[in-house]
Amino acid sequence: MAWKPSEISDQSGRTFVITGANGGIGEQTTKVLASKGATVIMACRNTAKAQEVADGIEGDVRVAGLDLASLASVREFADSQGEFDVLINNAGLMNVPFSRTADGFETQWGVNHLGHYALTGLLLDKIGDRVVTLASIAHKQTPKLWVDDLNYENRRYQRNLAYAQSKLSNLMFARELQRRLTAAGSAKRSYGVHPGVSATDLFARTETPLDRISKPFVRLVGHSPALAAHSSLFAATEPDADPTVYWGPARLMGNKGPVEHAPSSKLSQDRELWRRLWEESERLTGVTYKF
Secondary structure, X not given: OOOOHHHOOOOOOOEEEEEOOOOHHHHXXXXXXXXXXXXXXXXXXXXXXXXXXXXXXXXXXXXXXOOOOOHHHHHHHHHHOOOEXXXXXXXXXXXXXXXXXXXXXXXXXXXXXXXXXXXXHHHHHHXXXXXXXXXXXXXXXXXXXXXXXXXXXXXXXXXXXXHHHHHHHHHHHHHHHHHHHHHOOOOOEXXXXXXXXXXXXXXXXXXXXXXXXXXXXXXXXXXXXXXHOHHHHHHHHOOOOOOOOOEEOOEHHHOEOOOEEOOOOOHHHOHHHHHHHHHHHHHHHOOOOOO
């Protein structure tokens, strides 16, 4: 039997922080958790849009400003939070033109990975239960991880490879975080998940003609944001979910289907690369984890 959100137990008394919750998968995740009695903090750059979404959701839903493209904003948000149960690193950009964050990082890698790396580290002592980080089947599309040039200082920018690198980094980060938590004897858990393919606003921000045609195509091969949110919801709430498993759809090459043990690339399983990515992320952000 495929897992469904109806299996989620009462979440009253539990608090979830979700980045990028003002649309798509994040919005659907927020709706389900709030309907189960959870308090949900929508951590979003566009707080006005987030508040419109929050106003349409029944339950205890709150909005807080967070710009993952700014380490100053990440620190300000982290300082403002009290203790909570689950962090869902959901926000992301996909295949956008080249630009740099406020701190000079290539934007896709800076937002998708470095922002979440810094956020998780700054919040770790406030998280009571677990961290869920959204990767993607796109992590398989990069032939390597350019650890010596993650920030595109010395190579030509290719937006699709930059996105793939950021999603590979998300998965490696989730796995290395779990490895370090286990080594420290911590009961906290770290999950890497993927949502499959879904026609969210990610497919409308490339600033190319594809913005007009990609969503209808994706609807044919993928599944709805509500179904795509199942991976995050499962990892965030299932008491016995194995944190060493990459959870997500596995049908139609991972495009859609129920939550199950999803395959990942051989590259994503390289533990030495996990360590090197972690150390480079620590160096660039200045955020050191305390286990």
